[in-house]
Amino acid sequence: MTNLDKIMKPKSVAVIGASTKEHTIGSDIMKRLQEYKFNGNIYPVNPKGGVIEGLQAYTSITEVPGEVDLAIIVVNSKFVLDTIDQCNAKGIKGLVIITAGFKETGAEGAEMEKQLLAKVKEYGMRCVGPNCLGVVNTHPEIRLDGCFAETLPERGNIGFVSQSGALGGGILNILKDLNLGFSQFISIGNQADVNAETALEYWENEEDVEQILLYMESIQNPANFRKLATRISKKKPVLALKAGRSAAGASAASSHTGSLAGADKAANALLAQSGVIREYSLKNLFSTAKVFANCPIPKGNRVAIITNSGGPGIMATDAICENGMEMAPITEETKAKLRSFLPAAASVKNPIDMIASAPIEHYTQTLETVIADENVDMIMVIYLPFLGLKDIDVAKALMEIKAKNPQKPIIGVFMTKSDFFTSISEMDVNMPFFMYAEEAAEGFLRLDQQRKWIERPEGKIPTYDIDYKRAKEIIAQSINEGRDQLTTRESIDVLEAYGIRVCKSGFATTEDEAVAIANSIDYPVVMKMTSKTTSHKTDVGGVRVNIQSEAQLRAEYQDLIAKLTERGLIDGLEGVIIQEMVKGNREMVCGIATDPQYGPMMMFGLGGVFIEVMKDVTFRIAPLTDIDAKEMIKSVKAYKLLEGARGTKPAQMEQIEETLLRLSQLVNDFKFIDELDINPLLISEKTGEGIAVDGRIKVRMSEAQEALGYCCKDGVCACGVN
């Protein structure tokens, strides 16, 4: 049930814990409700009764005469559970629990919060909080200011969720200052019941909410968040500020994929895959919101710049290009029209420099002309104060034209005094104004990002025909032997069972066996040791490449045995793998890492010795859609290598995509796979295929045992491990 109407659109509100004492929450909430002129009944509740903010207070919620949709609870935490019972007795279905002192204070509080949630569920209520700032709905028919922020809310089109109550209050202040109104605000606090996902779903079809802003420190249910956000972000922009990026501790994982995958990589991947626009500072969050509040989604990424000063035009061009957009190629027709009224010294190429003498008519005529140019998707209008031309007059003239031409995004860059922005913040505007070109360029970038997201196909998660049984047997064997880390050979075999192109190979335990396999594969070959005790083979000289002949193979084999014996590592040796030597110097890597919160993540990028130095890798949360896989491959710098730089063979992109998708299917089938590396996934110079030359798989033992039914069922060990 995601209907929050009783909370967000109540017809009557009770404030339980209302107070006459100044600068207390119980007093502030009452004041705000009245000041903002709530469109319904307000019932203060206080055991002492009396008059609070001019209203008769009731000594208990049960004594309130009328029906109550929403109870805002500000009583001491020790009374909260009882209060919920009373609310139930009164038939109330909506709660906002502002009271703190729950999960955030430790074990005892967490236990109380658990009881709180149980009651909420039992009574069929919905509850915002506890430990929150409250909720707001600015709809003229509602006018609910149920929070204790300093400022009264500003009407607008934003739905805003804040996980930090305190910050939420600060943000409300700033929003008002920026002339950024909102329609609904929910301070989710400890998010015992209502969380960001609930709000997203509630606002999905709420016309009054045209964009959604999230301040998050954690994501409660990543899979559900992904599902909801992916759908809703196609309908309205979803912007998120996710804090706590640096707090993530270093991962203790032993694989490449694991060590490159910090927690913030997972959050980043999740948000990107879900179409959520991630911002890294409040400032950018608000700037972007301002742009979405006043701009349509453009048709393309071509920007025209109109300016009355050369320097800012250059800086704007820098910003547009550095943000990956295009300078619009103005048509000859437009240029001719511009020339007809601009002075000779003006430049009619993009950036269009009307020069410092431009009067207001040049602004309006130029803007109208440029809007009509079909090569232009978005327009930046720069103003510097010259020769008595007033900023506010220019702004008004631009807005008039914008009103008549709402189809293209227009952003004003007004390098003028801040009192201009104060004036603007008190006006009804239909386009965003910034002080600096860089801010406008970032705004265009966001609009373009949303355009691309809307145009992006949804993608599907394919299911390949694979040999599940074989993979399961191989993994079971390892688990049966108490090994959470599969051997190289087992790992490669599992990959092969899932249809991943691995290089031809065989396993040998003696020199003669090795020679027999090599002779059947054909030289050159690679010889790799496989060991149950040594994990990084190259460190001990366990990989010998480009073996050209039987004689060389015999020599290398003997040398390996000697080296391992010398180092005391010979006991762990299982044997050697003799592999087809795939020729190619492009080594990619792909794999799976598990984030404790976000689950399995896929990685792809540049492999080989460069992997941890260059960190040219990208992550996505599993399962992957075909579009996700395509985007992963294109998003790394090494993509240019795959395309075939300087005479190398272009890689088979679809085959590499399929490799990623098959891996995704693998980890979906065996959810206990903790880490998986294919390093290198070598691009064959002959065929362009990505070939898994080496592989490592690690599982979470107890989960795997449970999933495969091997061990300790009903307390009885069935597999001999324990």
Add this chain to the structure above:
Amino acid sequence: MTNLDKIMKPKSVAVIGASTKEHTIGSDIMKRLQEYKFNGNIYPVNPKGGVIEGLQAYTSITEVPGEVDLAIIVVNSKFVLDTIDQCNAKGIKGLVIITAGFKETGAEGAEMEKQLLAKVKEYGMRCVGPNCLGVVNTHPEIRLDGCFAETLPERGNIGFVSQSGALGGGILNILKDLNLGFSQFISIGNQADVNAETALEYWENEEDVEQILLYMESIQNPANFRKLATRISKKKPVLALKAGRSAAGASAASSHTGSLAGADKAANALLAQSGVIREYSLKNLFSTAKVFANCPIPKGNRVAIITNSGGPGIMATDAICENGMEMAPITEETKAKLRSFLPAAASVKNPIDMIASAPIEHYTQTLETVIADENVDMIMVIYLPFLGLKDIDVAKALMEIKAKNPQKPIIGVFMTKSDFFTSISEMDVNMPFFMYAEEAAEGFLRLDQQRKWIERPEGKIPTYDIDYKRAKEIIAQSINEGRDQLTTRESIDVLEAYGIRVCKSGFATTEDEAVAIANSIDYPVVMKMTSKTTSHKTDVGGVRVNIQSEAQLRAEYQDLIAKLTERGLIDGLEGVIIQEMVKGNREMVCGIATDPQYGPMMMFGLGGVFIEVMKDVTFRIAPLTDIDAKEMIKSVKAYKLLEGARGTKPAQMEQIEETLLRLSQLVNDFKFIDELDINPLLISEKTGEGIAVDGRIKVRMSEAQEALGYCCKDGVCACGVN
């Protein structure tokens, strides 16, 4: 002569072209001079005479009765040259030529500007402009507002140079708004005489200028700029916004080094080597200036955060860490003190969260306690409005403590309404205040950057004992044959003459010669074709590696000849180089590229097939100091590879540094070297040396001919080329 006193500190000013007509420059300049109460005589000059702004106008500058230090010229461009003559007759040594219509308008204007400069030089004058906004000096004893910006100047400690006049005006408005005062301002316009370098030098020992801000679109004399800025930036921060980054056309250079070295890379290298803090937007330029205006240089990079709200504390921590600074490890003593007065729910670890109930006393006590902590170098104080605590009261309390403790940088982050910032901008402040934590973090980063620059040793440019004669002979030979591109062999030989470690090799023109050389070097060897017609050898299979035996060498040689014959490339073949095969999988690149404006640039980074994909390279303007070379090596990601990742041998860093320094010496000795690539500079797995395995040198032919005295002396060809 860099004394600009007659311009910047005049005792009397004449305005030639003063006017009574509203909204003209000749009127505005007169108004500003008077409104700002210039501390000296003002003489309006206009052929019509009369009274202008209440002062008697003279019909000619020569008729002005008293002595005139500075003439501000706003007459039509066609009268400017005559006016300069008259100024000379009057004995004036300082000119500010606001008049436009010179170099910026084309050839005719450029010629006029040339004549203008000739006169200025002849008369021993200094001149700002033409085509500029004017100059300002806010010193109380001067009070010169000689520019036509909209706003009167704000007193402060910034020296500001703007290349764009129009932008300069806009900036003056904004500075005033931001409460960022300046001491002197020069709009250099076309910079016929006075340019950014003149201003830098003039302000070097000017006490009134405590930091220097530059807005530049070009750097006139990069070598001189580097010399001055390097010296002056150690005394006071120099901040630059260099626009026109994207405008740089793609380089047509054929070498790796050349194609990676765009014009902005050169500007970037120059600014970094000179200790200039580069900003990429006006917004950041001003934020940084605000920080330097109100903060001392810190002793280290450890930041403490004090906050009354958790969320912003987390965001601030993210910003500090992402900017590469450290969260200060608060001492136990400090924690104990904090615990003595903060509530139990407060967190005394960094970030220090005093929680929302913190009264003003907690702010002051906490700040004082943290200032005293020797583990803390810089402090961010975050405020959100709660429970009636007023922003301006907190700000004042913090500033009082700051006044008593000026030794550490303190920045306020006040997430409050913008009228707070308006109030602040009207006050005398002693610390910067921002709305967002990210802005404060960037401010700390800049302070720390300046600290590191001040602490950075100056470095020296070493001179190695090299074989100049041999290098010259090799180059001369190529030039003599009309080749601007040296062969691989010649290139390697030049490098060897300069003491650069190249791999052992010999040149062969027949199969038997090749075998003889290989046998003397010892296998494995590499065979490389050398050709006067084919530049990218790998594209035609001209490089054969890991040749293990005489038999293999003979086979490869025969195959190469066959392939070249087949492709019709056999005629260009000079022979093959047989080289020692250096084992190692770390391929670096170093080289020289020439920027048309900035001259020779050194490059260093990751080489091999990754060079153009990963672009993990860094640039410095030649000549390099030893410190430059060290920093280059450390600044690329591949540095970790050099340090010896995963069992590889650490590279000989000093030997690689020396390689760069010897290259720098080479290009200094042969200034006509246009491009030079060492790719790869292979790191030997055996010794850790960087060994030049392949090299390419290209010269600028006519310059080289002239420098080496080979050709066309006095119109007579001496070398047979022409």
